[in-house]
Amino acid sequence: MEFFSFGNIIVYIDKFIKFINSIFFVILIIGISFALIISPVDYLQGDSVRIMYVHVPSAWIGLSIFSLIAVSTMLNFIFKIKNLFLFVKSLAPIGLLFTCLSIVTGSLWGKPTWGTWWAWDARLTSMLVLMLFYVLFILSLKYFKNNENLTKILSFLSILGIINIPIIKYSVEWWSTLHQPASIKFLGTSSIHSSMLIPLFLMLLVLLLYCALIFLMKYKTEIIKIKKRNIKRL
Amino acid sequence: MLTKKIKTRLLFLISIVFITVFFLIFIYFNLKQNILYFKTPSEIFMNNQIERNSMIRVGGMVKKDSILQNNDEIRFILTDYERELIVVYSGTVPNLFSEDQGAVVEGILNDKKYLIADRILAKHDENYMPPQMKKILKENAK
Numbered sequence: 001m002e003f004f005s006f007g008n009i010i011v012y013i014d015k016f017i018k019f020i021n022s023i024f025f026v027i028l029i030i031g032i033s034f035a036l037i038i039s040p041v042d043y044l045q046g047d048s049v050r051i052m053y054v055h056v057p058s059a060w061i062g063l064s065i066f067s068l069i070a071v072s073t074m075l076n077f078i079f080k081i082k083n084l085f086l087f088v089k090s091l092a093p094i095g096l097l098f099t100c101l102s103i104v105t106g107s108l109w110g111k112p113t114w115g116t117w118w119a120w121d122a123r124l125t126s127m128l129v130l131m132l133f134y135v136l137f138i139l140s141l142k143y144f145k146n147n148e149n150l151t152k153i154l155s156f157l158s159i160l161g162i163i164n165i166p167i168i169k170y171s172v173e174w175w176s177t178l179h180q181p182a183s184i185k186f187l188g189t190s191s192i193h194s195s196m197l198i199p200l201f202l203m204l205l206v207l208l209l210y211c212a213l214i215f216l217m218k219y220k221t222e223i224i225k226i227k228k229r230n231i232k233r234l
Numbered sequence: 235m236l237t238k239k240i241k242t243r244l245l246f247l248i249s250i251v252f253i254t255v256f257f258l259i260f261i262y263f264n265l266k267q268n269i270l271y272f273k274t275p276s277e278i279f280m281n282n283q284i285e286r287n288s289m290i291r292v293g294g295m296v297k298k299d300s301i302l303q304n305n306d307e308i309r310f311i312l313t314d315y316e317r318e319l320i321v322v323y324s325g326t327v328p329n330l331f332s333e334d335q336g337a338v339v340e341g342i343l344n345d346k347k348y349l350i351a352d353r354i355l356a357k358h359d360e361n362y363m364p365p366q367m368k369k370i371l372k373e374n375a376k
């Protein structure tokens with residue numbers, strides 16, 4: 001447990017931030033050049049397929065961050081682990097950012113391919129609901145800051161929100177939607193050609209590194225805030 | 235590790251999860267029809283009360299060699315490989331709209347087989363590949 005004390009962990013966070021900073025721009029340049037220049041155009045959509053390299057990873061990240069913070073909030077509610085609360089607090093805005101990014105890029109992609117910016121089909125609507133849950137989550141973090149019921153409110157939101165996650169995932173299979181079915185499955189082959197899969201996963205790596213960078217910075221700030229409060233009390 | 239307090243909180247949480255899942259299933263079965271973004275031509279054929287003068291969305295494939303283009307009107311057949319629907323539309327179509335591709339049309343049903351469209355959306359599938367690859371696939375199919 002000594003390792004996880006706040007004083008120790010700050011040193012490791014700094015080291016980790018420096019490490020990510022040193023490799024981030026190299027991977028970013030490789031990923032962007034693969035996505036924008038090296039990868040081929042699509043046989044049907046032409047160049048607009050390149051929006052996929054931002055749209056798909058950011059949607060994945062948005063979904064997985066919500067699952068993460070929902071599970072951690074519930075664990076925090078049951079076992080009262082202070083660290084998990086800081087974890088959730090610093091991760092939630094990043095998830096909101098990427099969910100918004102996937103909605104905006106999806107809308108930019110929808111105009112040249114489908115012919116509309118927005119359609120009220122099951123996938124798009126459930127994604128909008130996810131964004132609203134993020135907004136509610138962050139608003140209750142801000143407004144009920146000193147309320148003793150904060151974890152109860154947050155766990156309630158995460159229960160409601162986490163049920164939405166499988167609905168988003170399977171919406172394109174359960175109902176007839178304008179959005180096409182998933183190209184990449186957990187099991188089985190993907191229907192994206194390998195020359196397009198490489199930039200997709202490179203961009204996923206880039207965005208994940210970016211997430212980690214922002215998260216570590218925010219987590220460090222939260223720890224410093226707590227330390228400062230303790231110093232005042234002394 | 236599981237003290238009494240933790241156990242009560244755990245039970246509380248699990249019961250809330252079950253109640254919400256129950257409610258969502260209830261809502262789901264009530265909304266089932268409204269969640270569908272479009273109907274297929276066969277569903278329109280089976281449905282005996284067509285709502286005249288109300289907007290309806292129909293999705294399917296654009297039949298091969300069925301697009302007829304006049305000066306200000308486009309006319310094509312939408313099919314789900316069982317039933318067909320004639321669609322008339324005046325306006326610009328999206329880039330991806332073409333034969334043998336999916337499309338969703340929004341408009342007023344005149345007859346069970348005739349739809350006057352207000353808006354056409356193109357639907358594409360989940361396959362992405364470079365043009366050369368598509369050529370090879372086409373040649374192999376022959």
